[in-house]
Amino acid sequence: MVKVGIIGCGNIARFHYEGYEKAGAQITHVCDIRQEAATALAQRYGAKASTDYRAVLADPNVDLVSILTFGSTHLEIGLAAVAAGKAVVCEKTLTDGPAASATLARAAAQARTFFATGYMKxxxxxxxxxxxxxxxxxxxxxxxxxxxxxxxxxxxxxxxxxxxxxxxxxxxxxxxxxxxxxxxxxxxxxxxxxxxxxxxxxxxxxxxxxxxxxxxxxxxxxxxxxxxxxxxxxxxxxxxxxxxxxxxxxxxxxxxxxxxxxxxxxxxxxxxxxxxxxxxxxxxxxxxxxxxxxxxxxxxxLEMAEMLRRYEAGEAPEPSAWDGYVVDExxxxxxxxxxxxxxxxxxxxxx
Ligand SMILES: NC(=O)c1ccc[n+]([C@@H]2O[C@H](COP(=O)([O-])OP(=O)(O)OC[C@H]3O[C@@H](n4cnc5c(N)ncnc54)[C@H](O)[C@@H]3O)[C@@H](O)[C@H]2O)c1
Missing domain, CATH: 3.30.360.10 (Dihydrodipicolinate Reductase; domain 2)
Structure with a gap:
């Protein structure tokens, strides 16, 4: 069973955690800078709650993270997730500009990290x-x-x-x-x-x-x-x-x-x-x-189910980080x- 961390508990979060839940993954750690948002979601899943995304990335009980914060934070959190060896599904847009998106996609490719951009359509x-x-x-x-x-x-x-x-x-x-x-x-x-x-x-x-x-x-x-x-x-x-x-x-x-x-x-x-x-x-x-x-x-x-399937099968994600970069460029x-x-x-x- 894939263990999932949720970083960012705002509007978009429910689409991710409900998708993972339906597909049989376990939400083990949730994070938001707003403590009350993290705690409320953590209670639903009996998961850990944090206000610092680095705690999620340091958690050995997390295989894959969804990054659901503002676009301007995706580069920092995405690079840290790659360095921590976590698989990533990052909401769109990949970052706030093509140079940052290319940096992130390159880092993910070099580390052979499973890194998806969340264009669910x-x-x-x-x-x-x-x-x-x-x-x-x-x-x-x-x-x-x-x-x-x-x-x-x-x-x-x-x-x-x-x-x-x-x-x-x-x-x-x-x-x-x-x-x-x-x-x-x-x-x-x-x-x-x-x-x-x-x-x-x-x-x-x-x-x-x-x-x-x-x-x-x-x-x-x-x-x-x-x-x-x-x-x-x-x-x-x-x-x-x-x-x-x-x-x-x-x-x-x-x-x-x-x-x-x-x-x-x-x-x-x-x-x-x-x-x-x-x-x-x-x-x-x-x-x-x-x-x-x-x-x-x-x-x-359907997106979350396919992301989990691809991750477990060792297949590349779709859309990938490079796909996210193409949109930003x-x-x-x-x-x-x-x-x-x-x-x-x-x-x-x-x-
Ligand atoms: N796929 C889609 O159709 C779709 C639709 C809406 C939003 N989005 C994307 O989802 C992302 C989030 O948008 P939203 O509408 O949910 O925003 P939101 O403001 O509702 O939620 C963002 C959450 O992230 C938290 N946060 C911010 N910085 C953080 C940090 N450093 N660490 C932990 N938590 C942090 C905020 O407190 C907030 O709860 C954006 O990238 C947005 O473009 C995608």
Missing amino acids: RYFPAAQQAKKLLAGMGPLVSIHARTWQPFPGLFEQPLPEWEWLRQRPSPVIRNYGGGVLVCGGSHILDLLHWFAGRPLRVSGQMRFRPELDFDIQANALLAYENDAVAHLECCWHSLRFAGYERKGWDERLEINTTDGRLDFYTVKWDEPEKNGALLVHQDAVTGTTTEYRYPAVNPFH TIAAITTSAREKRTVEMCWQDR
Whole structure:
């Protein structure tokens, strides 16, 4: 039985510990700088509680840790976990920038540490099926990828009187390191990387407001080999009924190849038990259209089960630390392109 340590007991933690619990792992040590958060979770599992992550890493009763703290802390905690010989599942984004992510991925590779980045959307059954189908659909032509997430108020004139909006740095920057591109776009960039490979160059445009310190809209054109292209749209919008679930969550990828089209619709990330993700396959060769409707499953739970399976089987994790680095490098390129109003040629630090 794999023994798991949880570092960071905030919003995302329940998706990890419930996933590990369902998959038969044992939570043996939990940590948060907020003592009460660590103690409450420790009681649930009869686990140890700490306020210093180093206690978890020094615990011989821990094989694998989930790092669920803010992105700005992932480099320090991740390097310490690698040095301590623990396997790691690190929430996205891998760190707060590509240089730090490359450092972390390199350290994990050199130490041969099992080190995963938590982009769980790959684990929707619809995403897995899309990946399988794509392998037989001929060369990629284009992808239109959208993550429009409901966040009413941010386009209002004037802005709502929320005190947190005026804090500097705002909690969005302090906790996540960026606005909609980092928070929502990162997941889509991971899916684009998984489906299409690494882009050759990117052109980005981002919307900021002078009263805010984070982006509320980000668009990019990503160019791939053989003239394939992806268009990415991210927005924190006010459309209450948009999207496949008609509740404002509007996230989808339309993937076009020479032999057909896949339409993949995700469901709201923190309510995955309400609806299943949807995949529609139009086969241009046979003329048939197939809808794949899946039961509502939590992709985090499937992710944790697969992480444990791979760890125990001695297989590499997916997505890996290097996959996390690719997303962070692409985010940085889109941001530079938008700021400097030029196309950015991608330059990968692991090649
Ligand atoms: N996969 C997803 O869809 C998804 C969704 C939300 C958040 N996330 C990611 O999860 C991570 C955490 O986000 P969250 O929303 O849970 O934030 P949160 O603020 O709710 O929780 C973070 C927790 O970490 C604790 N913490 C901070 N520094 C610490 C340290 N040095 N040692 C121990 N504990 C520490 C905080 O006290 C807090 O309880 C971020 O990297 C975020 O990007 C991923």
